[in-house]
Amino acid sequence: MPAFKPRRIISHARKNMNQLLQRSVPYGTGLIRFLGLSVVAAVWVALTAAVSTAQNSAPLIGNRPLDTMALTLPARAGQTLKIQISLQLRNRASLNQLLVALQDPASPQYHQWLTPTEFDARFGRTSQEIQAIATWLTRQGLRVLSATPKKLNILGNVSDIEHAFGVNINSSLDSMHYANITDPQLPSTFKNYIGSIEGLDNLRHWQPTIIHPQANRGIARPSNASERASVKNSSPIGLLQIAVTTDYNQGRGLAFGPQDLQTFYNETPLLGAGTNGGGDCVALVEDSDYNDASPHLFDANFSLPVVNLDRSFPDGNSPGINGDEVETLLDIEWAHTIAPGAQIVVYIGNSASYVIDPVTDAIYQAVKDNKCGTISISFEFCGSPNRFYSRTLDPLFAQAAAQGQSVFVASGDQGAAGPAFGVNGCVAGSHRSVSEMAADPNVTSVGGTQFTPIYSSSNDSGSVPENVWNDDAGSSGGGQSVVFAKPFYQKSLALRGTKRNVPDVVAGASPNLPGFYLGDDKGGTAVIDCCVGGTSVAAPIWAGISQLIVQAGKSRIGNMNPQLYKLGALFDVTQSGLRDVTAGNNSFNGVTGFTAGVGYDRASGLGTPDIATFVAAFTGSSATSTSPSTPTPTFSTLP
16 A cells, blocks of 8 residues: 655645635635634644644555556646545434434434434534644645535646545556545644545446336336226326226236325325325436426326425536436336325436536435425446445435435345446445445335236235245345444344345335336336336335324434334334245245345345324334443444
8 A cells, every 4th residue: 555645745834824815715615704814824733733744644544446447557747637536424423322312212312313414513514623634635735615614625637636635546457437545644733624535536436226217218018907997188298198008018907096005004004194204305316307297197197296396406517318317217106106295306416517426416415405305216326435334324314314304215126146346336245234325324225026916907916925025037135234333223133244135115016026117217208107017116115104104203213223123123013014025035047035024034124014004103103212321333444
């Protein structure tokens, strides 16, 4: 590992204070005014001390991609890179204790959620610390574009970045890919300030966890007889009149529409009583815009209330409609199915102008806005260093939990193989692994099931036993994290290992058994399409359930998991509202997975919902403390 090279910082340290302030202008004079000249002077003293010991460096272990074998050439020295430095949270032990107390009805802090401003004041880096880091970066010849209590955005060429962070950045033969092949080195002064450095490589892929056979896309198909009976050609949004047939789903039989799902998971009694998720909103994390007519077609065709939609563009503007539009539409329509009274705010990152990546930018904005009590994420990453999960994403999810936001992440569609890096995108791995974003202790990981429904007059007639989703199209992600330690709420599980287990819960996900309808977009024309699947379906289902709980309990619920595992320990669906899944496995791509059985397992988690019972149990279970007998363990295994 290369030694930290202090020549540039020592040289610049000899310049006077006025030169320092002049060099600081690129990241905004507003920051200087905010800090005050007296603070800057004080920081200069600390910086001088840091310079004198710059030879003492500390590595950011786990801040390099694992798949760099094909990168054999030095990256072009003059190439400009956009870098984000994610700052470590202050007082993390105190934050972990707070997250437990927020879920403990016996604590005076129970459900006393923080605002983003309060969170930054208690756990973000101080202005002095930010200034010290910004000054050091500027002295390295890097341009600081912006600075907040949680991150700094900078620009620099490869040569200066290599020098500043003590790394070697290599490139592929075609110059399309690059990455640091060693962990970054930092002055030891900043070891406890900087969490991760993003942008030293471009190997990260992100992709939706959706199964949607392209051969079927845009083919309008009926859902079931009673739901289609009222469709009119004269509708102003162009609903399609389709003849009803019993064999329209390529021989597979009927697929699921909204009313089918509501019946199957026993939500109908709640909807009939007026519990529909109203009063709050669901934030959806996406990277494609969408055709407004498609969800409206879905609503009208399946007799749902008109969805209340809003957009947010965290990267400044819309990316337009791209190949991931189908994910955006799926999330909107199936979250709306379960919580038809909730507003849906779609946070859409832009692959042409992102800061970290479009998905992470959307997560960041949803947490920063703190507008919605629920965040649903149907994406997965591959090719990222472990620190990306533990030091870039995890602080965001911890903040969401402190603000009372419930986060649901699809567990992935590659079964126990998990997502692995491929040159053109994420592929199924060759050994057991998980989607590490879904393994964060402050999110609820949602896997998938498959089942063969029983229909009556073309409508679902009620629940049947479910199996772990596993077919030629994909399989439910599940297993053990390599990044995160086992959180307190999983300590009682009879499973070996000290790491976080996923998934937490499951719901319908197979595109074949039964398959799910979609209000789709065919070249700008809204159509009803069949069939989609993937854990992308299951995640917004559980996100919608959380909004029912918020409405019923008249309070945000934050991280669902502590209460969830308490209910799971009852082993009685009539008390918990959790239907145990005891059949199937998530072996996939030649990787031996996990088998479902009685109680929690790494294939089906705690099971699927009986929604009416689950909502009643969840809102009534707050009478008993969920506090663990020991303090919350450290969430990450990384330093």
